[in-house]
Amino acid sequence: MEQQLQEFRERIRAATASQGGLQIRGSGTKHWYGQTPQGELLDTRGYAGIVDYEPTELVITARCGTLLADIDAALAANNQMLAFEPPRFGGQATVGGMVAAGLSGPGRQFCGALRDFVLGADLLDAQGQELHFGGQVMKNVAGYDVSRLLAGSLGTLGLILQVSLKVLPQPFAVSTRVFEVDHANAIRLLNEWGGQPLPLSASTWTAGVLTIRLSGAQAAVDAAEKKLGGAELTNGADFWRDLREQEHAFFTQDGPPLWRLSVPSVAAPLALPGAQLIEWGGAQRWYRGDAEVAAIRAAAQVVGGHASLYRGGDKQVGVFAPLAPAVAKIHRRLKTSFDPSGIFNPGRMYPDL
């Protein structure tokens, strides 16, 4: 591993010297996400392996090139899991790519996002120096929380070498229920249920069908089933895996580009022509349709959210919503101080970052 680390350092120093960009990549399962990757490929898969896993400490530490399939196998052997349910993209997704992309799955609304589970991270900076932030403990307020800042940074601040993540036990009981309701009522129900002490762990609605997952103590799941009604979905585990992997029919069909709109959970149905799929209790709305980019962005913004061009479409329009000027100023300053030569994933998040 030391040899691989040395190779990373040399690549970084060479890139700094030549002012050339590095395109950091694990298995490339999310190469389509963000702005188009630029620069020479830096493959992280050689730096792999679980460094430390203590089930009773609820923490796993792994190198960036570790496959999520390997993480899943280690956790499952101890009845534990990544509760934010990141997409595995066939198990090939790596730890580094998962953290850099910052994507969370169905469990996000009730358990928290990927960034909520990041406890520590090691970074190779623009000088090739190894920096350690956070740690392997749950509570840690020493220094700024740089490790959480790396979650979703798309590799623009440095090479994420190693990450410590909080893990959780798998629930004792799980049940999936389906309800036939329209768009507006699905949003209303999800928010009403969210305000009650129910063991909701995931939810989604599309095409007139609301599907929810209940997880927890057997008694809690039984009581919630009785209270909420609906019909049982017997192959629930497959359903939620397909949704997490974006292999659900909504995602796999051919058609217009896929947008992700992150909005307040209570936002009324978005008046956009095309198909929508709701997740996260109403807070994540997937949209496939031919509306104008400006109309899509406005639909999210007017309710206090933002829209990203998730997959497909013309990246020239800007994949991510533009930043407010004061926020953009802080972004530029962070980027120039962490990566003065602009070598790390140049332009992957915004063209000028």
Add this chain to the structure above:
Amino acid sequence: MNAPVAPLFSPARQREVVAALKVVVPPHCVLFDEEDTRPYECDGLAAYRQLPMVVVLPENEQQIIAILTACHALQVQIVPRGAGTGLSGGAMPIADGVVVSTAKLNRIVSVDKFSRTAVVQPGVRNLAISDAAAPHGLYYAPDPSSQIACSIGGNVAENSGGVHCLKYGLTVHNVLRVRMVTIEGDVVELGGAALDAPGLDLLAVFIGSEGMLGVVTEVTVKLIPKPQQARVIMASFDDVVKGGNAVANVIAAGIIPAGLEMMDKTSSRMVEPFVKAGYDVDAEAILLCESDGTVEEVEEEIGRMRAVLNASGATAIAVSESEAERLRFWSGRKNAFPAAGRISPDYYCMDGTIPRKKLAEVLLGIAQMEQKYGLRCANVFHAGDGNLHPLILFDANRADEFHRAELFGAEILELCVAVGGTITGEHGVGIEKINSMCVQFSEQEREAFFKVKRAFDSAFLLNPDKAIPSLHRCAEYGKMHVQRGQIKFPDLPRF
């Protein structure tokens, strides 16, 4: 550092700053006479004091923008202050600086049942949010022990936790949006009404930044449904190691308790005469293990917890049968700090976090340090998340005891770092633990923190010299300090 310090500013400078501030805020909001500024000389860490040149109490965001802009123009250093309950001296003033208190921004802007969020100004007290949400069956989860007095602005600055954070998270997990003003007078929205925001996660880095990146003017917090019921198990162990193993066994059994606390014998003997919680004062360790949720859920989980604790060698187990009994079981733990104040003139509370499996090693190390420094120490432990609060008992009126307590504390923190932990779990670095930062982080890592600071505060005027030590300070500390608290010339007075 207790010695009174002569004012380090010129009267002319004070007049200049006061005049500039009185242009932008009503005159009654600017304090500069010593009798008015005296109450602001320290926060909850009273051993560290400094009288500020000026204190300003703005009433709205417009005034905060104007104050920061004026101070930026005059190059005056600023210390933001919430309720002043912090335990690491993060709000300790600067002699020739301005304290900006957010106490007057104390309005709950909105509580929305449907979206389960509340929008509040920074001076709103932590518990006041839960009180306002209670009619809707909701509450704000982080519950630091100072929650009756501490404000949400301060909670954001410190990333405050509480006894329930293993299950419900810290401030960073429960805040959706922060609106703040930078030293340049920019109003910045971090996060938002949705669950995420475009770009880098600046909200995550701002929370816990100890007032060094901006002054908070508004916060949106998540509210969650109040559990129907909570019950707690009190278990005794005849050995601290068995108690620690019991905690690991509970987690290994797939249970995330709502609260999981441990006290050593010194602590239980300290609190029992004070609160009469019914603690077993002969036990080497007492564990409090709480379950919350629906009635059926709690019943099931308590059964599971009881089985694990029994199998782990508990010598006695009691389960609360009523809300009154639950509160009585908790009263000892919640009163550990006042109880320490009752049996000792002063106490110094440390805040390291360690991997739980290292508990026995660390407690043994602390016991050896008690001998070395000739001071007693009581240990209370947020066992679920590894956050250890050793309370070092001392008498500030006895020559050298405070000094020994400080060295004792610093050595505990070094031990926490050495076993893979951190110097502060929830109280923050502030001024108190700034030297210990030199032990935990390398020069390059500290420089990375300064990069973050400069991205928000390029003028370096917001709460400078807190939390992140300069290269110079660490060099001085390194000179004075040799590993494991063995300092050169230990008899030489240094403060």
